[in-house]
Amino acid sequence: RKEVEQDPGPFNVPEGATVAFNCTYSNSASQSFFWYRQDCRKEPKLLMSVYSSGNEDGRFTAQLNRASQYISLLIRDSKLSDSATYLCVVNMRGSARQLTFGSGTQLTVLP
Amino acid sequence: NAGVTQTPKFRILKIGQSMTLQCTQDMNHNYMYWYRQDPGMGLKLIYYSVGAGITDKGEVPNGYNVSRSTTEDFPLRLELAAPSQTSVYFCASSPSLSGTALGYGYTFGSGTRLTVV
Numbered sequence: 463r464k465e466v467e468q469d470p471g472p473f474n475v476p477e478g479a480t481v482a483f484n485c486t487y488s489n490s491a492s493q494s495f496f497w498y499r500q501d502c503r504k505e506p507k508l509l510m511s512v513y514s515s516g517n518e519d520g521r522f523t524a525q526l527n528r529a530s531q532y533i534s535l536l537i538r539d540s541k542l543s544d545s546a547t548y549l550c551v552v553n554m555r556g557s558a559r560q561l562t563f564g565s566g567t568q569l570t571v572l573p
Numbered sequence: 574n575a576g577v578t579q580t581p582k583f584r585i586l587k588i589g590q591s592m593t594l595q596c597t598q599d600m601n602h603n604y605m606y607w608y609r610q611d612p613g614m615g616l617k618l619i620y621y622s623v624g625a626g627i628t629d630k631g632e633v634p635n636g637y638n639v640s641r642s643t644t645e646d647f648p649l650r651l652e653l654a655a656p657s658q659t660s661v662y663f664c665a666s667s668p669s670l671s672g673t674a675l676g677y678g679y680t681f682g683s684g685t686r687l688t689v690v
Contacts, residue, residue, distance in 0.1 A: 505681035505682060505683050505684050506616070507681070511677075561606075
């Protein structure tokens with residue numbers, strides 16, 4: 463089992479749609495969780511951290527379910543500019559090397 | 574601020590050649606990392622450093638070497654390049670570990686696309 467698993471997609475959605483991505487992680491000791499965005503042939507960039515109580519940043523909402531060991535990202539009112547690959551990233555507290563990246567979920571927002 | 578700067582952006586190597594991928598950050602971050610990303614795959618950690626003079630192996634260190642003589646620089650050395658090292662290489666940095674735990678993410682360089690033929 464992969465340490466961090468994501469549905470690779472691709473997700474093709476029309477502009478204005480709501481889309482959700484899920485991610486599961488295998489290490490129950492994991493403490494920090496992030497969503498990164500990676501545009502085609504570019505470097506990953508931090509989209510948002512994921513906190514236990516859930517958090518929102520504009521059209522983006524991240525949720526964490528520790529009991530089930532999964533993380534979700536919800537994008538509302540999708541824009542063309544949201545087209546990218548979304549990486550789920552998990553970090554185990556106290557260990558610099560334990561930043562594990564999922565393979566990413568590809569999103570294409572269609573006009 | 575430039576953030577994390579990687580050079581070169583592209584390189585083609587012949588099997589058996591060597592090269593150094595350069596990485597510099599100007600954010601005074603203690604932690605620096607080298608990752609490789611193969612098509613359709615997640616990033617794999619090659620080496621990391623928690624400060625000047627301290628380096629450690631990541632998940633896929635074979636065929637690579639690193640050094641960290643200053644806080645700013647973290648070069649990655651490929652010796653005897655092989656086709657399996659064809660990949661995109663990303664350097665990243667982060668503040669202290671406590672910053673990471675608090676939710677500060679990593680800052681990545683723009684990557685080096687390496688092809689070994």
